[in-house]
Amino acid sequence: MEKIGVGYAYVSDIEKKYVNEALDASRLSQGKMVHRFEKQFAELHSQKYGIACNSGTSALHVGLEALKEKYGVKEDSDAEVLVPAITFIATSNAVMHAGLKPVFVDVDPVTYNINPAEIEKKITAKTIGIIPVHTFGQPCDMDPIMEVAEKHHLWVMEDCAEAHFATYKGKKVGSFGEIAAFSTYVAHTITTGIGGVITTNDRQMMEISRSLIAHGRACTCEVCLASDPTKVCPLRMQTEMDKRFMMVRMGYSYRVGELEGALGLGQLENRDIIMGNRKKNARYLTEHLQDLQEYLQLPAAPDYVDHSYMMYPIVIRKGSSFKREELTHYLEKCNIETRPMLPLLNQPIYKELFGDIEDEYPVAKWIDHNGFYVGCHHGLSKAQLDVIIDSMHKFLAEK
């Protein structure tokens, strides 16, 4: 039997058509496809600007560097950024890549997202911002987060890597903070293979981000970025040095090319199939695993959020007579792929960097040791979902 994986790339004729168009145009670096993808992606998340880049981690890093520039944060400021104690390691790594200090905040035991009630306890005179992470497609409780941010004059950058198109009280994730970072890595919902997108409504943030992903270029207009030989940027020759090749900040090489843009465009056209099937599959799993709730905590979303179900997270309840590994090993033997649920504070590298701090975060600790996820992606058939459901029932019947 084919493995029931956690991720899936749906490549339809639409993606193939756009990729072939890009190949036929003989332009592989950034061009029209990338710009169309960025524009559509941003619009679909209620934002003016989208900047495609080569990973979700780059998107986070650039977002942080842009915020630092906008607010004049000095390199040696010891500034602190609040991040949830449960997230993929890239969130807090990006804070360190930007020379800032991540300060962890415990998470909510039901949504697994940053717990707004814990945020204020972690704010110090050095705190400059908050990164709420919408884990697994479940939007964070944004009202109290925005309230506390406003009260303490902190910026908010949303990590939407796992939550394309999710909404909170009717508003798209990515449209609450000043800037947002998405990943389009293959296990995520809309994919370009590997990649990411920065979104923002702020023109200054867009210009800094565009410059940063392209070595720190002075001019980030579409003509210069796409090196369109048929057009000339009006600013190009206004200075002694051609503006296209003038570097004004320490930048990176985080761009993507036309093939990624073409894939992304196709995926956006298929978004209703992708998102619709995921939600349907997650609902089916919840419906048929309900009777195991005594042992397994299933995802639960309040009715004011639209969860985009990147994965299907499960946490073994306290007091259960079996360990997570017994269940996940059993599922793996049944050909069902499982992954631990975003362990962070107990990662060897974080223990080395931050010490043994897990006990200070009781909810995160419970999840680190008892949480895992299975797939609910758009490629799963009803028969495969039934294998997941039956295997969990069989395992628990033997306990």
Ligand SMILES: Cc1ncc(COP(=O)(O)O)c(C=O)c1O
């Ligand atoms: C919450 C979160 N943030 C950031 C990232 C980093 O994205 P990428 O793998 O595209 O760098 C991921 C990736 O899995 C993620 O889950």
